[in-house]
Amino acid sequence: MGYASRLYARKPDDLGGDLLINVSPTPQNRRASAALAQEGDRWRVTLAGYFGDYPPVDDEGFRAFARKLPTPDIHALITNATPLSDPVPYKLPANQHRRYERLAEFPAGLLVLGDAICSFTPIYGQGMSTAAMQAQALQACLAQGQIDLARRFFREAATAIGNPWNLTVGNDQRLSGAALPAPKHLLNWYMDKLQIVARRDPEVALAAEGGQSLCRRASLLHPHIALCVLKGSLWESSSASMQGAALSTQESSS
């Protein structure tokens, strides 16, 4: 994965006053992007791609890359906004999870935490929260004393990492065209539907952001949200087939 971020001046009516646009990569369109309102009336705009399709860091190339995103909003935003910095590139060769919890022994007096255990594609925005959850796990383990600390901590850290790892790596794996086991397929299917419904259901959009950034971990799979996603995707497919029927009626009458 390669990405580049650039700061722009933000006007209050940009994007109709919205604070965030998040375009996730899919197998059909592996370019991703996020425009995030920041302090000091600024936008941080990130463009990302996979397998060598990386955003250029010159002005024209950066905009041309944004033009091929599946939604026009971010391209329109950066075409009209004043840049405050150059694009800054970053590349991640691979997601990495070192399974310390599987070691039979670990040196006493040492521990590993945060990115040193697990580092993700940053576009999913989960690294800091995952590191913080590991710090909480360490606090709880230390409260029970130091005996067998490494083994207890690595087991808890692996639990904290499990969900964000499955979400991010599950999506990245299908971008590569890899064959996935059934549970990951199901999770990816659900996440696709959730993102589609989130485009017009604010409650689902908030749950998607809260869940993906791990601020509200349970929100993604909460039964109420799952029901909204199922109802919303049924509505999407029935309105798509009605539009298809209307189009073919127009075609046959013309």
Ligand SMILES: Cc1cc2nc3c(=O)[nH]c(=O)nc-3n(C[C@H](O)[C@H](O)[C@H](O)COP(=O)(O)OP(=O)(O)OC[C@H]3O[C@@H](n4cnc5c(N)ncnc54)[C@H](O)[C@@H]3O)c2cc1C
């Ligand atoms: C470009 C980019 C964008 C990201 N965006 C997001 C995001 O939007 N949301 C999110 O949640 N996460 C994001 N992440 C991930 C997040 O930054 C990391 O997951 C998080 O910082 C990990 O915390 P850490 O303490 O494990 O490691 P770090 O924050 O990397 O801290 C390690 C520290 O150790 C120091 N250090 C290294 N070697 C030595 C040494 N030998 N001696 C002394 N000190 C040393 C380093 O200087 C550094 O200060 C992003 C990461 C990158 C690279």
